[in-house]
Amino acid sequence: MRPRYDVLSIFPEYLQPLELSLIGKARKSGLLSLTVTDLRDFTTDRHRTVDDTPYGGGAGMVMKPEPWAQALESVLEARGDADVVDEPPAEGEERHDSRPLLVVPSPAGNVFTQRTAEAFAQERHIVFACGRYEGIDERVLDWAGERFRVMPVSLGDYVLNGGEVAVMAMVEATARLLPGVIGNPESLVEESHSDGLLEYPVYTKPAVWRDRAVPDVLLSGNHAVIARARRDWQIERTARRRPDLIEALDESDLNARDRSV
Numbered sequence: 001m002r003p004r005y006d007v008l009s010i011f012p013e014y015l016q017p018l019e020l021s022l023i024g025k026a027r028k029s030g031l032l033s034l035t036v037t038d039l040r041d042f043t044t045d046r047h048r049t050v051d052d053t054p055y056g057g058g059a060g061m062v063m064k065p066e067p068w069a070q071a072l073e074s075v076l077e078a079r080g081d082a083d084v085v086d087e088p089p090a091e092g093e094e095r096h097d098s099r100p101l102l103v104v105p106s107p108a109g110n111v112f113t114q115r116t117a118e119a120f121a122q123e124r125h126i127v128f129a130c131g132r133y134e135g136i137d138e139r140v141l142d143w144a145g146e147r148f149r150v151m152p153v154s155l156g157d158y159v160l161n162g163g164e165v166a167v168m169a170m171v172e173a174t175a176r177l178l179p180g181v182i183g184n185p186e187s188l189v190e191e192s193h194s195d196g197l198l199e200y201p202v203y204t205k206p207a208v209w210r211d212r213a214v215p216d217v218l219l220s221g222n223h224a225v226i227a228r229a230r231r232d233w234q235i236e237r238t239a240r241r242r243p244d245l246i247e248a249l250d251e252s253d254l255n256a257r258d259r260s261v
């Protein structure tokens with residue numbers, strides 16, 4: 001599967017860093033397709049207006065619905081597989097919903113986590129709608145629900161000025177899970193959050209740096225003991241920095257991790 005990601009924004013240049021590094025290489029080697037489109041290309045007035053005053057009053061401006069509908073319809077037409085018919089579901093399986101996923105970054109969205117990134121990495125086509133101002137006219141999300149699976153998503157409990165930063169993070173967190181994007185897939189296994197715990201501390205040469213030595217256990221060559229030490233450091237670090245994650249892991253889960261070392 002070659003996933004397709006479309007990003008709609010009034011600041012397309014904001015997404016240029018996605019042309020760099022591993023994601024840029026993945027695009028160039030055809031592991032994924034990423035297209036960024038300027039929402040203003042779907043306006044009709046000479047000022048290329050995308051916003052207007054809010055009904056009901058209040059501070060700020062709201063993004064007009066029509067440019068969004070035109071842009072989203074254009075993305076659907078460009079899919080080129082509009083006539084794709086979903087294969088009938090196998091016995092006992094749910095019917096596959098081939099509608100693309102429309103991710104709408106929002107302070108009011110469900111929080112994006114590693115689980116969300118893993119789910120996104122299974123998607124054939126994701127459209128990311130970067131809002132600005134006070135947000136997008138709510139009717140757009142309602143209208144889009146006829147053609148997309150609509151998912152409001154928040155990067156976290158803090159306020160940004162728009163959706164672009166969130167989309168950068170989501171695309172990176174998702175694309176790095178795709179086969180072939182990260183050189184060594186092993187490095188995906190022991191990452192923070194991949195197993196519910198924060199990752200262990202890492203060290204490299206020199207063995208002693210500014211009077212600080214690498215923990216002896218890492219120089220022992222005993223892989224079972226090293227693995228055990230790393231697990232202990234993960235649990236200790238998680239308990240100290242993210243006790244909420246420890247609570248989310250039940251006792252048997254933690255013990256199972258210990259047994260697996």
Ligand SMILES: CC(C)N1CCN(Cc2ccc(Cn3ccc4ccc(-c5n[nH]c(N)c5C#N)cc43)cc2)CC1
Pocket residue numbers: 058059105106107109130131132133134135136153154155156157158159160161162163166
């Ligand atoms: C009372 C009245 C003056 N209040 C005014 C502020 N309102 C909340 C409000 C605040 C900022 C923005 C700016 N903005 C526009 C599109 C957009 C997309 C994502 C995010 C965003 N922020 N934080 C995240 N984790 C996000 C994600 N993902 C922010 C966005 C939009 C909306 C609440 C009402």
